[in-house]
Amino acid sequence: MMAEFSGKSIVVFCPRFFDYDVRIKDKLLEMGADVQLFDERPSNQAIIKAIIRLRVLPLMRPLVTHYYTRVIKSLSGRKADHLLIINPECVTPGILRNLRTALGAPITTVYMWDSLRNKPAARELIPEADAFFTFDAADSASDDRLRYLALFSAFSGSDERKQIPVDISFFGTLHSDRYAVCKAVQKRAEQIGLTTRFFFYAPSRIYFFLRWVFDAGFRRVNFNDLSFAPLPLSEIEKEMRASKAVLDIQHPGQVGLTMRTIEALDVGCKLITTNPEVSKHAFFRPSNVLIIDRYRPELDEGFFLAPYEPLPIETVDRYSIANWLRAILAIEKARDGVDT
Known part of the structure; x- marks a missing residue:
C-alpha cells in the first residue's frame, strides 16, 4: 500500500x-x-x-x-x-x-x-x-x-472459508431487544434444523444489573448466556468465516448499517438483518441478504440452500x-x- x-x-x-x-x-x-x-x-x-x-x-x-x-x-x-x-x-x-x-x-x-x-x-x-x-x-x-x-471492515483480508459448521451466528453487545430477537430467531432455526452460535457481550456486571432493575426486557436475559469480556476481533472474524449466515440486529433508534453488516460483506457470508436500509445499498442481493421483522422474525429455508452470490471486488473494497x-x-x- x-x-x-x-x-x-x-x-x-x-x-x-x-x-x-x-x-x-x-x-x-x-x-x-x-x-x-x-x-x-x-x-x-x-x-x-x-x-x-x-x-x-x-x-x-x-x-x-x-x-x-x-x-x-x-x-x-x-x-x-x-x-x-x-x-x-x-x-x-x-x-x-x-x-x-x-x-x-x-x-x-x-x-x-x-x-x-x-x-x-x-x-x-x-x-x-x-x-x-x-x-x-x-x-x-x-x-x-x-x-x-x-x-x-477492519478484518485481516483472508478469504479462507474451508468449513461452514454453523448456519447462523451472532456476535454483539447486549442492548435494546437484541436478546429477545436472537432467541426468537434461534427457536425458528431449531424448528427447521439449522445450527446457531450466539455471543452476547455486556460491558459490565454493574451495567447489566442496573439495566435489569430498570428495563423489564433485561429480566428475560439468561445470565449464563452473557460474557463480560469482549470477543477479540480476530476471533469474531474467525467465527464469521465459519458461518453460513450472520445475524445483525441494529438498535431500534438507528438506521445506519452496523459494523457486522460490513464485515459480513467482507468475509463473503450471508446476512440476516432487521435493518431494511440495507436494501438501498449497491451490495444488496436477495440471495445474500435476508431482511427479517424484528418483532416476528421468520427464516426462509430456501435462503440457506441457495449459494452465496459473489460480489465485484470493487464493491467490497468500497467498504x-x-x-x-x-x-x-x-x-x-x-x-x-x-x-x-
Missing part, C-alpha cells in the same frame, strides 16, 4: 471497542502516518462505562476534566495535521477547542458510529469541527451539516478501512477564522 499519509501527523480519540481503535491506528501507520491514539473515555473501568452508557454524564465531569487536562498538557506544542474524534461521548465543545489550540489548529473531523438519537450531546460538536460524518443516513438527511459515510480513512481525512479546513 502506498504511504499516502506519509509526513502527516494524526491524533485520534476513539473509545476502546472490540479492537477497532487499534485497527484504525494500525491502518494509519501502514498508510504512512505518524499516529497518536487516545481513548475518548477517561477510563474503561466497569462503573465508568456503566455511567456513560446510562447517560448520567454529570457524574463524570470531574474525571473527564482531569483526564483531558492531562492529555491536552501532554499534547501542548505538538503540531498535528489532523484531529479525528470517533463516536464522542465525553468530549465537549470546550474540550475540542482546547485540543485544537494545543495541536496548532489541525483539520478536525468527527465521525459517529452511533445515532445522534443515542448520543444527542455529540450535536454540540458539529459547529466546532471542519467535517462531521455519520454512519446513519437518517441523521445526515436531517441536518445538511452532517455527511453520510458507511462503516468499514475497506483504508477507503473509510481516505474519505474522512480528505477534507480541508472550512471554518471561518482558521488558518489553512
Whole structure:
C-alpha cells in the first residue's frame, strides 16, 4: 500500500471497542502516518462505562476534566495535521477547542458510529469541527451539516472459508431487544434444523444489573448466556468465516448499517438483518441478504440452500478501512477564522 499519509501527523480519540481503535491506528501507520491514539473515555473501568452508557454524564465531569487536562498538557506544542474524534461521548465543545489550540489548529473531523438519537450531546460538536460524518443516513438527511459515510471492515483480508459448521451466528453487545430477537430467531432455526452460535457481550456486571432493575426486557436475559469480556476481533472474524449466515440486529433508534453488516460483506457470508436500509445499498442481493421483522422474525429455508452470490471486488473494497480513512481525512479546513 502506498504511504499516502506519509509526513502527516494524526491524533485520534476513539473509545476502546472490540479492537477497532487499534485497527484504525494500525491502518494509519501502514498508510504512512505518524499516529497518536487516545481513548475518548477517561477510563474503561466497569462503573465508568456503566455511567456513560446510562447517560448520567454529570457524574463524570470531574474525571473527564482531569483526564483531558492531562492529555491536552501532554499534547501542548505538538503540531498535528489532523484531529479525528470517533463516536464522542465525553468530549465537549470546550474540550475540542482546547485540543485544537494545543495541536496548532489541525483539520478536525468527527465521525459517529452511533445515532445522534443515542448520543444527542455529540450535536454540540458539529459547529466546532471542519467535517462531521455519520454512519446513519437518517441523521445526515436531517441536518445538511452532517455527511453520510458507511462503516468499514477492519478484518485481516483472508478469504479462507474451508468449513461452514454453523448456519447462523451472532456476535454483539447486549442492548435494546437484541436478546429477545436472537432467541426468537434461534427457536425458528431449531424448528427447521439449522445450527446457531450466539455471543452476547455486556460491558459490565454493574451495567447489566442496573439495566435489569430498570428495563423489564433485561429480566428475560439468561445470565449464563452473557460474557463480560469482549470477543477479540480476530476471533469474531474467525467465527464469521465459519458461518453460513450472520445475524445483525441494529438498535431500534438507528438506521445506519452496523459494523457486522460490513464485515459480513467482507468475509463473503450471508446476512440476516432487521435493518431494511440495507436494501438501498449497491451490495444488496436477495440471495445474500435476508431482511427479517424484528418483532416476528421468520427464516426462509430456501435462503440457506441457495449459494452465496459473489460480489465485484470493487464493491467490497468500497467498504475497506483504508477507503473509510481516505474519505474522512480528505477534507480541508472550512471554518471561518482558521488558518489553512
